[in-house]
Structure formats: C-alpha cells, structure tokens
Amino acid sequence: MNYIIFFTSFLAIVISFFIFLKILKRKNDYKRTLNLTFLKVTLPKKNSDLDERKETTKDFKEMIGLMEQLFASLKSIQSNKIIKKIMGQDLISFEYVAHEGEILFYVVVPKNYKYLIEKQINGFYTDAIIEETTEINIFKNRKYYDAKYIDTKKEFFFPIKTYQKLESDPINNITNAFSKLEEDESAAIQIILRPVDDDWQTMCSKASNKIMNGKVSFFTLNPIKLLINLIEAFSVSDDKSNTPQDNKTSALSQERAKTVDEKGDKTGFETIIRVIATGNNKSMVEAEITNIVSSFVQFNYPDFNKFISPLYYNKKTLIKNYIFRYFRKPFYLKKMILNTEELASIFHFPHIRYNSTPEIKWQNFKIVKAPTNIPKEGLLLGHNIYRGVKKEIRIKTEDRFRHFYVIGQTGTGKSSILQVMARQDLKNGEGICVIDPHGDLARDLLPFIPRERADDVIIFDPSDTSRPIGLNLLEANSEEEKELVAMDAMNIMIKLFGNEVFGPRIQDYFRNAVLTLMDYPGGGAITDVMRLFTDTEFQKDRVRHVKNPIVKAWWEKTFASMGDREKAEIIPYFQAKFSGFTTNKMMRNIIGQVKSSFDILDVMQSGKILIVNLSKGRLGDFNSKLLGMILVSKIQMAAMRRDKIEKSERRDFFLYIDEFQNYVTDSIESILSEARKYRLSLNIAHQYLGQLEQSDALTKSNLNLKQAIFGNVGSIMSYKIGPEDGEFMAKYYAPVFSEQDLVNMDKFKATMKLSVDNQPTTPFSIIPVNPYLDNGETQLAKAFTELSKLKYGRDEAFVSKEIEYRIGTK
Numbered sequence: 001m002n003y004i005i006f007f008t009s010f011l012a013i014v015i016s017f018f019i020f021l022k023i024l025k026r027k028n029d030y031k032r033t034l035n036l037t038f039l040k041v042t043l044p045k046k047n048s049d050l051d052e053r054k055e056t057t058k059d060f061k062e063m064i065g066l067m068e069q070l071f072a073s074l075k076s077i078q079s080n081k082i083i084k085k086i087m088g089q090d091l092i093s094f095e096y097v098a099h100e101g102e103i104l105f106y107v108v109v110p111k112n113y114k115y116l117i118e119k120q121i122n123g124f125y126t127d128a129i130i131e132e133t134t135e136i137n138i139f140k141n142r143k144y145y146d147a148k149y150i151d152t153k154k155e156f157f158f159p160i161k162t163y164q165k166l167e168s169d170p171i172n173n174i175t176n177a178f179s180k181l182e183e184d185e186s187a188a189i190q191i192i193l194r195p196v197d198d199d200w201q202t203m204c205s206k207a208s209n210k211i212m213n214g215k216v217s218f219f220t221l222n223p224i225k226l227l228i229n230l231i232e233a234f235s236v237s238d239d240k241s242n243t244p245q246d247n248k249t250s251a252l253s254q255e256r257a258k259t260v261d262e263k264g265d266k267t268g269f270e271t272i273i274r275v276i277a278t279g280n281n282k283s284m285v286e287a288e289i290t291n292i293v294s295s296f297v298q299f300n301y302p303d304f305n306k307f308i309s310p311l312y313y314n315k316k317t318l319i320k321n322y323i324f325r326y327f328r329k330p331f332y333l334k335k336m337i338l339n340t341e342e343l344a345s346i347f348h349f350p351h352i353r354y355n356s357t358p359e360i361k362w363q364n365f366k367i368v369k370a371p372t373n374i375p376k377e378g379l380l381l382g383h384n385i386y387r388g389v390k391k392e393i394r395i396k397t398e399d400r401f402r403h404f405y406v407i408g409q410t411g412t413g414k415s416s417i418l419q420v421m422a423r424q425d426l427k428n429g430e431g432i433c434v435i436d437p438h439g440d441l442a443r444d445l446l447p448f449i450p451r452e453r454a455d456d457v458i459i460f461d462p463s464d465t466s467r468p469i470g471l472n473l474l475e476a477n478s479e480e481e482k483e484l485v486a487m488d489a490m491n492i493m494i495k496l497f498g499n500e501v502f503g504p505r506i507q508d509y510f511r512n513a514v515l516t517l518m519d520y521p522g523g524g525a526i527t528d529v530m531r532l533f534t535d536t537e538f539q540k541d542r543v544r545h546v547k548n549p550i551v552k553a554w555w556e557k558t559f560a561s562m563g564d565r566e567k568a569e570i571i572p573y574f575q576a577k578f579s580g581f582t583t584n585k586m587m588r589n590i591i592g593q594v595k596s597s598f599d600i601l602d603v604m605q606s607g608k609i610l611i612v613n614l615s616k617g618r619l620g621d622f623n624s625k626l627l628g629m630i631l632v633s634k635i636q637m638a639a640m641r642r643d644k645i646e647k648s649e650r651r652d653f654f655l656y657i658d659e660f661q662n663y664v665t666d667s668i669e670s671i672l673s674e675a676r677k678y679r680l681s682l683n684i685a686h687q688y689l690g691q692l693e694q695s696d697a698l699t700k701s702n703l704n705l706k707q708a709i710f711g712n713v714g715s716i717m718s719y720k721i722g723p724e725d726g727e728f729m730a731k732y733y734a735p736v737f738s739e740q741d742l743v744n745m746d747k748f749k750a751t752m753k754l755s756v757d758n759q760p761t762t763p764f765s766i767i768p769v770n771p772y773l774d775n776g777e778t779q780l781a782k783a784f785t786e787l788s789k790l791k792y793g794r795d796e797a798f799v800s801k802e803i804e805y806r807i808g809t810k
Contacts, residue, residue, distance in 0.1 A: 067348035078195035098178035138186035142278035158305035185279035193269035204264025364744030382768035402714025431607035439615035447776025463618035467793025470593030523594035628663035672712035714755030
C-alpha cells in the first residue's frame, strides 16, 4: 500500500513539474514574441546594361549559394546556456508575404539580434535595403482564411530535392503561385527555424549506415508501419549468396546512404513551415492555398523525402501560432530538420535575372554610402544606411547659410524634411519664418513650439478674419529703400498679371504711384493706388508731399499733359487690376493697413517665430501668391537693412518656403548670393523643375530662377522625381546616380549633396527623419494661436472703417 502511495505521489510530482514547465515555456514564448522585430528586405532590380556588366554570379545556383551561406551564419545565435536548452533556442522566421499586389520578403528576428542579422544579410547581399517595420496584417478586411502546415513525409535525415538538383530557381514556382492572388486576397509562407545541437548529424550518419547495410526501417510511432517493419524483419531470407540484383541494390543503397550522409554534413535547423491565405471568397481562398502548397511539389525527391500537408490539425491554433511566431506544431507531426541547402532552396532573396514575377517588390534605386567627412554636430537630417551601418547625416549651422534646396513629387516627403529642420530650430531657440501654401506644414509645427517661447510666436493666418494682421507692401525707412520697395512691388505685379498685360507703360504709372504713396507722411497702401488715379483731390493731396523731384515732375508735367482720353483709358485698367484689393474684405483688411502689425527686421533680430499659413484652399491662388511675395520681399529688405548692424549682432534667421516658386521674383538670386553675409538661411522646396520655367509673366525671370538655385545653393536633396527632372538632375548627381535611380526612388527616401565646410560632398543616399512619429502638444498650439491674435491682430470692425475711410468708400 505504501508503495502505491509513494508511486502515486511521485507520479503526481512529475506530472506537476511538467505542467509547471509547460506553463513556464508558454509564458516565455509570449515574452519572446514581444521581443521580435520585423525586417523588410528589398533587393535592387539591377537590370541596366551597367548592372549586367557588373554582375558576378554565373547562374541561379551560385546566387542561391549566398543564401545558403547566410543560413549557415545564423548558427551563431545558438546558446549553450541551460535556460535556453530548457526553454528553447531563439528563433528566426523567414517569410514571404503577398499583399496588395506585392510580394515582400521579411526576416523576423529577436530585437537583441537585429544588428547582427542586418550585418550578416548585408555581408552577403551588399545592396540590400533592410527596413525595420511593422507586421502586415493579412487578415484585415478579409472574411475568410485557410491555413496549412507543410511537413516532410519521412524522417528528417532523408533530404528533399534542393536547388542543386533543379533546372531553374525554385522560388519562381512559389512567387508565381502568389501572383495569382486577387486584389482582395493575401497570403504568406512562414518558415520559422531555430538552431539545433549537432546530435542530428550523428543520427544522419547512423541512418546512412543502416541504409548502407540494407536496413531501411526506422523507429516509428505509427502502429501499421511498426507491424510492417516487424514482418519484414522476420521474413528476411538467410541466403547470403550474391546475385546481380543484390549488387544493383547494394550500389543503390550506397548512393542513398551517401545522400543522407551529405545532408548531415551541413548546418541544420529545426523548422516549421506554415502557409496562410485570406480573402473574401471562401472557395477562392481554398483554391489559392492549395495552389501555394502545390508549389512545394518541386522539392519531392524520389526514394528520399518530400513535402506533404497534414490533414488533421486545428486551424485556429495554427493561425495563433503564425501570428505570435510560436515554435509549436501538433505533437504527432515529425520533427523537421532542414539543412542550409534545403532552407536556401525554399527561401532566398530574389534576383531580377532569375526571378521575373512582376509582383516581387524590388528596390528600384541605388544605395550609396555617405562620405567620411559628414559632420557629427548640427541639425539631424536623417540617416545613411549602407551594408547595415547606420550613420547620422547632420548639417552644421555655418553650412546652412549656403542654403538648402529640396525637390520631390507630391507625397514623397519633401515637406517633411522642412518640418524636421524647423522643429529642431524651434527647440534650439532660433528665429524662423515658415511660409506654407498648403497649411499642413504650418499647422503641424505649432504643437512643437516650446512653451517657454510663447512670446516669440507670430501666427499669420489671413483666413482668420476676426482680428486681421496688417501687412503693408509700401513701407520703407529711407529714400533708397523706397526705390527698392517700388521695384519689388512692380515685379510682384508683373509676376501676378503677366509681362504683356503689365507692360512698360503701366509699369511707369504704377511705379510713380507707389513712390507717391510712400512719400505721404500718413503712409499709403497698395489699396490706395486706384484712388490716386480716380480722385483728383486725393491725388493733389498726395502729390503735394512728394519729395522725389522725378516723381513730382511726372505728375505735374507728364501726367498733367495727358489728354482726357488717355487718362480715361488708364483708369478702367487700374480698376480692373486693383479692384480685387479693395473689394475683397479679407485682403483689404490685411494689405490695406498702412502699418504692418510686425516689423520683419525685429522678427529677425529678436529671434521670433513667424508661422505663415497661406493655404490656397482658403485664400485662393492669387491671394496666396500676393501675400507670400509681399512677405518674401519684406524679408529680403529686412536682411539688407542688417548691413547697418554689426556682423556680430546679426542674429541667425532661418526662412522656410514650401512651393517657393509661387513667392519669389528675380530678387531670389540676390537673396541666395547675398543673404549669407546677412545671416539669412533659405530653405526651399517644390515639386518639379518645370515650375521654375513656366511660360507665364516672367518667362525670362523664371529661367533665371532655375539658374539662381543651382548656381548658389550649397545643399540639394532630391526625393522621387519625374523623368524630365531625372534627366537634368542625373547630370548634377553624375556619375554616382543615374536618371533611373532618381525616378525610381521610394517614398520618404532621397539622394543629396550636402554642403560641408562650404564644399559640396559627393552624392549619397539618405533616409530623412520621419517627423510624424510624435504628436506634440496640441493644446499649446491653440493657446499660441489665440495669444498671437491678441498681440498682433486688430479689431476687424475698426480696421474696416479705417480703410474704407481712406480709400474713399465712406
């Protein structure tokens, strides 16, 4: 009786221990899942003539051999620690994912091995781009799913047919199966593996010896197979004589034994393969997963091994194990150990010469290492990742005064680099001005203004009409400035209305009008120009205060001698062109104020933050352009006024303009060439070079605009651009980047030349910082907006009455 109690107690303890160990393992599995990171690997297409000449691999087998070496290198993650032997070795998952018309290649690794795995991948695939990313959810918006295991039919020491015995690249059959998916279907193959001790190789050797001796039966739990093996064992003949048939069998056994032995000569990994398909049509999903599983038939190796799909398993458990990357499968499935040659056969990265499935996601652009002289201090622009080495790309403050130019198609990320730079300037206490024609850049910056800089903030949003901010174009502090203001005002009108419409004769009228208004002691605004030609008393009152003798003579002699008919012709013209300034209440209340709400020179010298939201959707294209050009003109004027300030007292100021071609005239060249000495840094972005060459009002000037940029800018960054721009920019980046590299650039990737110590570097690749991972403080943004309105805006009713009285409507 005591023995029974003892045995029962002992059995209970053992069972409890194993249950406890299983619970512990499951907790460890979950913890391990949380520590996984997803690496998306893309390879360059390399289909140009130059790439063909540089190609070194002789055939697909040599190319797959690289992957075999990569798998062999992963043996290094095996640990000899007792805890790893109990809880299980770390795992790595190699995955094909077909989703939204693309076939992607993923490697899922423990975070602590991320750097090691990246280095090893780049060691064998030097041009590969490895991006840490999030998992693609192939179950999202899908009604149905199907899932299968892929296992070997025989014991693990029997090899499958590998790429060395195939006539073409085996992953073509797999990717072709993926290519048949519909738009609302997704699929994945998960090949999850972990290192094993070398004992399995000893088992391969023992199996080889058994085969050599004609013993082909092995231990099995299958009762039917066990019975057959026993019958065969007792029915063996005692006749030891050799026959020709025996010799033939012996030779075959030797060949089979050699093949099994060869499998054990290479590094092996315990492996689980899962196949998942999802979609919105149940029968189609079932057909697709059958199609994908069928692509593994090519690995069938007669007399040795083949892949099969077990019939009995829990699909929900399989899906759970797939999602969490658990190294689990039904206990009755065989242990599957594949060596590096077998693994490389079923998973390797593609090569355009051998893998032409259209859905494969390629890296369509070149990755170039950053030069060694990149500074270690300054603004962080992004990172250069080359062969697994991540290097910060920074620009020193002094080099920023050689200016920064960005070009890229819409949606590629060109505005985000301005966001990145401006946020760092805000944090560093710098003075900045941001002019944004869309509104997003301006709005997104507000939550990142440090709360201690609240008094520095000026938010100019013309669409907010409750408290209009004044912006008078016709402001000058000296006679010389008046001439410059008049010239800039005229260039703005030419830009807006066209050189043919705003011709030499009209320019003469306009120039004398604005010089007259600026001489008036009470000041004048662009809204007063029309009244100057339609109201005789108003005209006489303004002309009486004119100090410039040439302007005075023009009014008293030239204009006075004109006939009534000529004057009658000019008045409707000015009414047609300038009535928009007076009839549009929003614009009238801004540009009609004789005193601007803020002094640009003070903004620059005191390091203020001027955020200008010129959203075309709210203001209209014409109004957005006019206000932007007035601001740029005033900034240029303020920068030149710094000439009278000691160099040591000129505070750094950083100007950001998105879609800058809308807001600049010929004067941009002087800003680019001279702003450096006035400590004004220009950071500009736009979409395509044609915007600098449009056949509009300033055809000649726009051509000069392109020349001014590439003749004066120190740092140039290019996101994805169109073919026409690619042809031009390829000359600038030659011989490092080709036209194809620039045109095929991925979103949020770029190439650039960086100014370092006033000298441009050789071109290189950059992944700019993503500014949208942080949300900032949205409540602060609202507070800044209200505070700015109170400080710089004026009561709308008061402003309206004041302007209406001055322009003669009241």
